[in-house]
Amino acid sequence: MLDVIEKLDYRPNAVARGLASKKTTTVGVIVPDVTNMYFSSLARGIDDVATMYKYNIILTNSDADSEKEIKVLNTLLSKQVDGIVFMGNEITDKLREEFKRTKTPIVLAGSVDEQNLKPSVNIDYVAAVQEEVKNLIDRGNKRVAFVCGPLEQAINSKFRLEGYKKALKSAGIPYDDKLVFETDDTYKTGTLLQPALMSVNATAAMVTDDELAAGIMNGMSDAGVKVPDQFEVITSNDTKLTEMVRPKMSSITQPLYDIGAVAMRLLTKLMNNEEVDEKNVLLPYGLMKRESTK
Amino acid sequence: MLDVIEKLDYRPNAVARGLASKKTTTVGVIVPDVTNMYFSSLARGIDDVATMYKYNIILTNSDADSEKEIKVLNTLLSKQVDGIVFMGNEITDKLREEFKRTKTPIVLAGSVDEQNLKPSVNIDYVAAVQEEVKNLIDRGNKRVAFVCGPLEQAINSKFRLEGYKKALKSAGIPYDDKLVFETDDTYKTGTLLQPALMSVNATAAMVTDDELAAGIMNGMSDAGVKVPDQFEVITSNDTKLTEMVRPKMSSITQPLYDIGAVAMRLLTKLMNNEEVDEKNVLLPYGLMKRESTK
DNA sequence: CGGCAAACTGAAAACGTTTTCAAGTAAATC
DNA sequence: GATTTACTTGAAAACGTTTTCAGTTTGCCG
Numbered sequence: 001m002l003d004v005i006e007k008l009d010y011r012p013n014a015v016a017r018g019l020a021s022k023k024t025t026t027v028g029v030i031v032p033d034v035t036n037m038y039f040s041s042l043a044r045g046i047d048d049v050a051t052m053y054k055y056n057i058i059l060t061n062s063d064a065d066s067e068k069e070i071k072v073l074n075t076l077l078s079k080q081v082d083g084i085v086f087m088g089n090e091i092t093d094k095l096r097e098e099f100k101r102t103k104t105p106i107v108l109a110g111s112v113d114e115q116n117l118k119p120s121v122n123i124d125y126v127a128a129v130q131e132e133v134k135n136l137i138d139r140g141n142k143r144v145a146f147v148c149g150p151l152e153q154a155i156n157s158k159f160r161l162e163g164y165k166k167a168l169k170s171a172g173i174p175y176d177d178k179l180v181f182e183t184d185d186t187y188k189t190g191t192l193l194q195p196a197l198m199s200v201n202a203t204a205a206m207v208t209d210d211e212l213a214a215g216i217m218n219g220m221s222d223a224g225v226k227v228p229d230q231f232e233v234i235t236s237n238d239t240k241l242t243e244m245v246r247p248k249m250s251s252i253t254q255p256l257y258d259i260g261a262v263a264m265r266l267l268t269k270l271m272n273n274e275e276v277d278e279k280n281v282l283l284p285y286g287l288m289k290r291e292s293t294k
Numbered sequence: 295m296l297d298v299i300e301k302l303d304y305r306p307n308a309v310a311r312g313l314a315s316k317k318t319t320t321v322g323v324i325v326p327d328v329t330n331m332y333f334s335s336l337a338r339g340i341d342d343v344a345t346m347y348k349y350n351i352i353l354t355n356s357d358a359d360s361e362k363e364i365k366v367l368n369t370l371l372s373k374q375v376d377g378i379v380f381m382g383n384e385i386t387d388k389l390r391e392e393f394k395r396t397k398t399p400i401v402l403a404g405s406v407d408e409q410n411l412k413p414s415v416n417i418d419y420v421a422a423v424q425e426e427v428k429n430l431i432d433r434g435n436k437r438v439a440f441v442c443g444p445l446e447q448a449i450n451s452k453f454r455l456e457g458y459k460k461a462l463k464s465a466g467i468p469y470d471d472k473l474v475f476e477t478d479d480t481y482k483t484g485t486l487l488q489p490a491l492m493s494v495n496a497t498a499a500m501v502t503d504d505e506l507a508a509g510i511m512n513g514m515s516d517a518g519v520k521v522p523d524q525f526e527v528i529t530s531n532d533t534k535l536t537e538m539v540r541p542k543m544s545s546i547t548q549p550l551y552d553i554g555a556v557a558m559r560l561l562t563k564l565m566n567n568e569e570v571d572e573k574n575v576l577l578p579y580g581l582m583k584r585e586s587t588k
Numbered sequence: 589c590g591g592c593a594a595a596c597t598g599a600a601a602a603c604g605t606t607t608t609c610a611a612g613t614a615a616a617t618c
Numbered sequence: 619g620a621t622t623t624a625c626t627t628g629a630a631a632a633c634g635t636t637t638t639c640a641g642t643t644t645g646c647c648g
Contacts, residue, residue, distance in 0.1 A: 016604035310634030
């Protein structure tokens with residue numbers, strides 16, 4: 001019998017099944033750039049639990065471009081994906097409209113929407129940053145810089161920067177916007193930041209992306225500034241890059257793989273019309289001291 | 295009025311179209327691990343030209359596990375993908391059988407099959423390694439180690455190791471298998487290799503993976519061995535990691551993004567039944583001297 | 589103006605499954 | 619043993635498009 005099947009080389013046609021059953025067992029994944037370790041880690045977590053639940057993922061890079069995001073969202077929906085996990089931190093009104101327009105379940109992974117329109121999986125970014133910046137201040141840093149990605153992204157402006165401000169406030173240090181550096185989250189930009197950082201007399205930096213932080217550290221080293229003795233840096237994503245550079249980078253730790261995995265698990269429940277108790281889950285974060293801080 | 299707009303809010307059903315037209319405008323991508331920068335770079339190239347040609351990609355991680363590869367290949371085929379780009383370097387006979395069984399176009403990206411069964415896009419690994427090892431030898435290294443991933447993978451055993459042997463041969467140096475280290479291509483393994491490397495009196499290493507190489511370099515530094523003065527290392531993939539570690543790693547340069555892009559472009563031709571002149575394309579490689587070599 | 593090919597049109601078939609539904613059969617209840 | 623209930627079976631409908639094909643119109647040429 002199996003021989004016959006082998007001979008006939010029969011494969012069930014999932015497309016026909018999809019048409020008939022209105023389920024494709026495929027989910028869409030929208031990600032700014034797989035090439036960034038932060039996102040590839042999430043993506044890996046997503047794919048693993050997706051296959052665990054017999055789903056496949058259609059992976060698309062959006063370059064965090066709002067237009068591309070909308071476009072790709074619609075092609076995914078027209079491909080009848082059963083659900084979507086979205087990564088990207090600038091949820092524009094237009095995008096939110098698109099989100100509302102469909103009844104296909106969508107969950108955000110490692111991405112915040114200030115309006116909490118959709119279920120999401122994150123860590124408590126403000127608490128984490130606040131805690132790290134407090135530590136920096138307690139260690140004697142009077143002027144700690146905040147180096148982040150685009151402030152249009154709520155995760156930076158509404159969360160991380162808030163944590164930074166809170167830490168400042170409870171330490172009685174006035175907020176100085178000369179100390180916040182808005183960047184594009186790339187390694188190269190980081191390497192160029194040393195002069196600017198020095199010119200404002202910063203002695204430490206809270207950085208929101210590992211590649212960016214690596215750039216800053218190397219820029220410092222190349223300019224003869226010793227990390228952490230003369231300049232401390234803390235990064236945010238705890239990708240494996242933190243262990244690869246020297247000195248190793250202290251970081252907020254996030255369960256990257258798990259964020260993806262939990263997001264996907266959450267999505268399976270939604271696709272299955274199961275009840276979910278907590279729509280916006282916060283996973284525990286930690287603080288990992290390595291060599292870039294005193 | 296809103297009803298009308300809502301009514302007009304029509305999305306063509308790609309699944310129905312797929313059934314009727316026998317084209318899904320979706321291609322499968324099988325990759326060992328997106329989390330590895332080498333593969334995520336290829337994947338990015340693939341996705342970009344895929345969207346350029348109106349395709350989407352179903353991305354699956356195989357962990358380079360032969361069984362998973364076969365399994366996932368079949369689910370992709372049952373999902374009626376129009377084509378597949380495969381990454382992974384151990385093409386087993388069983389996998390080859392599966393490849394033969396289907397008439398869906400398949401191309402290999404950054405992955406060699408010694409039998410050249412399927413179209414592929416690569417660089418000339420043997421020439422590249424040979425050249426770099428020759429340079430190492432010319433610079434006075436009598437004992438250069440070859441540190442690679444699993445030798446079951448043809449890319450390592452049949453290509454890179456061959457290049458290594460050739461370089462040795464033309465320099466009149468006898469091949470010593472104590473100098474070849476078969477590993478699992480991970481950073482962590484690299485960090486542990488220093489004692490073994492020292493014990494065989496190696497003064498340089500040709501490494502086949504960037505993360506692995508970074509591990510080796512850091513292991514050396516941590517043990518007080520100066521790179522490149524006391525130990526030179528050359529790596530193979532030229533991911534952005536090479537620029538991030540200190541010292542920066544000298545590397546064979548490969549157009550990673552382009553390998554993916556060209557592979558996908560090739561696939562579009564095959565899916566379109568166009569003639570392709572060269573089934574096994576070799577893209578140009580280069581040698582980038584950075585700081586991990588003298 | 590006749591004849592023929594080309595272009596257009598609309599309805600029906602096809603795509604390969606799942607879902608539905610009706611009819612039939614077996615089991616269970618009294 | 620009759621009546622209901624539950625289960626089984628097989629055929630038909632449905633899924634939402636593209637493809638096909640016959641029929642009709644248009645266009646062109648002699």
